[in-house]
Amino acid sequence: MTRTTHVITGVLATILLLAGPAAAEWKFEEFMNPEGDRGIGITLAPANATGVELAFGCQGARWRQVALLPDGPKPLRLASDGRVSLGFAPDKLTPDGAWKVRERGAMRAYFAPSASSFMGRLFEAERANPNATLYVVLRPAKKAPVTLEFPIAGLRDALRKQIWEDCKLADYYGELD
Numbered sequence: 001m002t003r004t005t006h007v008i009t010g011v012l013a014t015i016l017l018l019a020g021p022a023a024a025e026w027k028f029e030e031f032m033n034p035e036g037d038r039g040i041g042i043t044l045a046p047a048n049a050t051g052v053e054l055a056f057g058c059q060g061a062r063w064r065q066v067a068l069l070p071d072g073p074k075p076l077r078l079a080s081d082g083r084v085s086l087g088f089a090p091d092k093l094t095p096d097g098a099w100k101v102r103e104r105g106a107m108r109a110y111f112a113p114s115a116s117s118f119m120g121r122l123f124e125a126e127r128a129n130p131n132a133t134l135y136v137v138l139r140p141a142k143k144a145p146v147t148l149e150f151p152i153a154g155l156r157d158a159l160r161k162q163i164w165e166d167c168k169l170a171d172y173y174g175e176l177d
Contacts, residue, residue, distance in 0.1 A: 026158035031057040039063065040166060042158050043071075046148035051076035052138070054150050056119060056159075058167035066112040066119060068099070068138065077141040078108040085137040088125050090147065093137060110138075123173060126155050 026042045041057025053071040058064040068084070070076050082101040087093040099110035112118045125132040134150040159169060 026154060026162075028162045029055065029057070031055070037063065040163050041065075042162050043069070044150055044152075045071070046136075046150050047133075048149045049076075049146065050074065052078075052148065054134070054136070056115070056163075058163065058169075060166065061168040061171060064115045064119075064167065066115040068110040068136065070107045070109065075107060076138070076146075077106070078110060079139050079141045080108065081139070082110050083139050084110060087135055088129075088132055090135050093135060108141075120173060122152055122155055126152050 026044050029041055029043050031039045031041050037059055039057045039059035041055055043053045043055045045053050050072050051070065051074050053069050055067045055069050056065070057067070068078070070078065078101075080101060082099040083096045084099050085093040085096050097113070099112055102109050102111060122134065125134070130153055132152050134152055136148045136150065137145050138148065139145045159167075164170070
């Protein structure tokens with residue numbers, strides 16, 4: 001390598017370190033929960049697939065949900081058993097857990113059994129490692145298991161900007177630092 005190449009490589013590495021983790025593409029959405037109540041929330045598509053999204057929604061302090069929702073022009077057809085494994089390292093996943101399954105026509109959505117504790121785990125993972133990724137293994141209907149990667153960088157900022165006050169999240173997680 002030439003001296004110029006070393007300098008350019010060093011400058012690029014410094015810029016990348018100073019920039020920090022790139023925020024994930026959290027999007028504001030309006031929702032309807034399984035009981036038909038309207039709410040608001042944020043969604044995130046996986047970095048490595050299409051057809052499904054991770055969603056966190058609420059209606060004030062009345063209800064709070066975390067869900068895996070079919071999405072897009074070719075939505076993922078989820079199995080009827082709600083089996084999900086997850087973790088923050090691809091080789092350290094939880095055993096299969098049953099999420100609540102809700103059907104609308106031929107499509108199914110999965111809802112986490114405890115949305116508040118699930119979001120608390122995401123907060124802690126992002127705080128410990130701003131580059132954290134949530135790995136979720138789903139078993140789509142009539143297909144092999146698929147591992148989805150959700151980079152959670154920017155979760156706290158997205159919540160603060162989009163839904164923190166309306167969802168009364170300080171009541172569950174305290175004030176954001």
